[in-house]
Amino acid sequence: MAKRRKGGERRRPDASCFVQVVRRPSLGVEVSTGRAWAGVDQQVGHGSADALFALTEQQYAAALAGEGLGSFEGECWRGGHDDLLLFHPGSGSWSPERWYPARDRMLPPRFEGELWWHVDALDAPADSPEATAARRLAAGTDRAVFRLTGEGAYPRPAALIGGLGPGSDRARARAVLGEPVEEGGDVHAVEGDRVRLGYLDGALATIALERPAPQRLPEGPVRALLAVLGEPEGGPAFRAAARLAGGAHRRWASSSGLSRRLLAFDGGGQAQVEDGRVLSVRLPAPGPLGLLPGSRTEVHRVLGAPSATHAGTDLHRYGSRDLLVAYGPEFDSARPGAAPVTVTAVPRGVSVARDPYRWRSGEFTLFLDVLGRPESHPLVERVRALPGVRLAVRRGLVAQVVVGDRGHRAERLAAFVDGMPAEPARGDVPFGLPRERGERDDLREFAEGWIHVHCADGTAVSTVTVAQEPPPVR
Template identity: 80%
Template sequence: MAKRKKGDGHRGPEVRNFVQVVRQPSLGVELSTGRAWVGVDQQVGHGSADALFALTDEQYAAALAGEGLGPFTGECWRGEHDDLLLFHPGGASWYPEHWHPARARMLPPRFEGELWWYVDALDGPADGPGAAVARLLAPTADGPVFRLTGEDAHPRPAALIGGLGPGSDRARARAVLGEPVEADGDGGDGNGNGNRSGDSDLHAVEGDRVRLEYADGGLVSIALERPAPRPLPDGPVRALLAVLGEPEGGPAFRELVRLAGGAHRRWASSSGPSWRLLAFDGGAEVLTRDGEVLGVRLPASGPLSASGLLPGSRTEVHRALGAPSATVAGTDLHRYGARDLLVGYGAEFDSARPGAAPVRVTAVPRGVSVPRDPYRWRSGEFTLFLDVLGRPESHPLVGWVRALPGARLVLRRGLVTAVVVGEHGGHRAERLAAFVDGMPAAPARGDVPFGLPRERGERDDLREFAQGWIHVHCADGSAVSTVTVARQPPPVR
């Protein structure tokens, strides 16, 4: 049982480390013991979360291969395997103390398995958290090379690529990964029949390559390889890719805004700072986090298309951008170094036609996933004001806010500490109406749509956000006079 034992309330440090490998159904490994687990949904208060039950290596490999677990999860839900319970949600935590969730991939994966953690570790720093998890998953690995047999074999050799394990033949590998992009000799008729010792095949996995090494007809090792980067293409596609990782409000961002049509709404999520979604009238969507652009999504028709973003058929797109690095479920991935361009052609069947027309385009940094449909809670300039708090005066987003008529920046030692709107003078109505969509130009105290305040005084309301505070001042106790977005909470009177 993973629940805290009764007694004096003291316990040692939590050494267990849970790594999720598959999101649905939730599967993974507990690193301190190497035990695989499956998540089984449990009712917790008014919601639900997963309890984690231990699996055998055989069950884990079968689940990764898509063969399912039979009645086992139902038995766990009914309490028949409580001796296998590693963690149960409840109280203050729905997840284990050390929890590493799997990344939702932008391109639907051809397989499930632990190899994805190593793919993602290639993108991060060697001392980063992703690389640390990868090292713990395979402590005997020789860099990105994983042996499936012998003393230094991967601890769960059948879990690297679901459906493949030690001794798998070429036919099975091609059923899981598709046809190879390069074969170093099939040892016979060129169709994968009659393997000979030392053969290897190179398969495309997203924008990377996976080399499968065979000996005596069976799989013995798996290695990751990263192709040389392609240069950025010319034209509007270059502007779409160049903005990734750049500051919101900077030159690359302003060029994208111009191409996308200019007018947009800036949405916030209700769950902390996380994502900002800039939704343009022409259909383009830009996702930012911490003041940087981390994703652009747009329909293939729209202002950017009118600027010649992409030609009208899949064949012509390939002629302009080159062959895709990978194709899965109706989407082509074109990788340019650290930037990915995903071009969707609708249904998978239709996308196989050379004349299929692109219907959506997404640009993201390599190794980054952006939500497909981020939750839109509130939109308005308050998101801008929260995001400039603590930023230096030189940041492009600060310059963007400074240019807004009627918005006053408060700085201390070169950093933004507050933004004030609604003071006496010009543009009062304009800035108050734009502060949050739905608020009138001359708002009353009850027109501020943020729910109940954290503190309420005779003339002031104070609300707490993840990045700062929003202080609404009403000089007469009713009509809004000023709104201040600040790093520290102003006094409530």
């Protein structure tokens, strides 16, 4: 509902919508007006966030081409362009209400530009953030073939591919996009997709995106890494991938406000999971289980030619699954004999941190992650098998996990958070200040639910309850 101004006048709803195109430095478009913007860091309380200042089309295109903004950002920071301010984080939010952030791409991009939103929108559901942002950027123009000039042209033709605008020649296209997929052709690899460039009298006039037919999953151990993506944590596919990753693992949370987990395996591998399903797997290569051969030439013989290559990393795409093989520093990785360093499997269009922050680890991550899950989920079965754990199930879904009242108390409390003593006092629970504190209870909020610590004598921890709904604090 629109708010009212003083005197009863109704305030118009804010129609502004910001699509970020580049993360660092932050660049994008306010799509309700089509104005480009740049983010300038501002102090806000004890932190900082970007204020967004309008750019000219020329400034925006130059920044996307890697030419920078000169002194503009410093001038904005000093208050020299307040008339260009589109959003300030001190207005009650760190980011605009309608905000589409750009993602860190798994394969380092050869260029910056709005085309990446259109790449991610290929085959995406119409109501997905990717498709919505792409439509807003295109502003009603054709997204099957982007016209760069004339009637129906894309609103910011020089911003689709930074450094490659209307009228560019083939030499410029090769400098920005690399060599064509086929010698003498005008189709270039962009991650696992293809960009077809159209020329009129030698001058770039159109850009079209194409998605190649999917390749079949490879045979051998790599297949297990790709097959586990999207599968339940703890299920058969997960166990097969875990054997490659090194067997036993520790579950890490990056903060109390995020639900994505890092599984750090003893063998050096990592997996990231979210909502009970596997999001990515990253392993050292070649490993003791013979995941990949020892040279780039042999890897290509096993996996086929990569869909795209950049900055020392090959991308092999298998439909909706991506496999990234990193060969170390770019100058060394070009050698046919370069050895693979890491292998990462991730769903197409998904980004994961290469080294997520490790805040706290322990069984509390497992207990939070089973909340709301059916009893048949592999994680629930794993929790139920732990001695001294009591599950409360409502309508077939886990509502609470309790430790400390069914025996094995010291074992479970020590495992609840790694590093916590087996006989913890109230102050030993390492989650910071509770949201609510009573004479005998502490209550803390997490992204997935609540952790309730009960101390019968007000000091020593008696039980810990992990619940969807906050238990009463006494």
